[in-house]
Amino acid sequence: MTSQTASTAAAVPAAAQGSHMWVLTLEKPGRGMTTSHGTVTPPAGATRHDTFRRLLDYVISQNPQMSPGNCVFFTLEPNRL
Template sequence: MISQTSQTASAAAPAAAQGSHMWVLTLEKPGRGMTTAHGTVTPPAGATRHDVFRRLLDYVVAENPRMSSANCVFFTLEPNRL
């Protein structure tokens, strides 16, 4: 199970309330629409980047059903620290 926080609202939120990684995912259906989602996530031990991508893709599509079968045009998953 991946713990995730979608679209973290405040840059001033305490780091403990955020996930270990920050993500951004953009999906597009050419000529029909585009959506970008972002947030933080804490992957379980042993999870791969692909595991996290698939979970986040499923999450974004569940929130935006019109993006089912859309193309992924951007994805980033970075440690949530400076």
């Protein structure tokens, strides 16, 4: 599974993106909040929970100060219009 956070406003071709778009917000009450987003292609047979846990681990690896934080928002949707 790959995941990425957007760092530029430039469009990435759809073929280079994952099958799903995600947004995850973590908060440490009184100490901070972070929101990450990107695209991901879950492996065959993965559940929504499996994907949430992998993305949560990814976001925490990128923002270690947010561990343990509260998840205040999570969405995982097919990456199509």
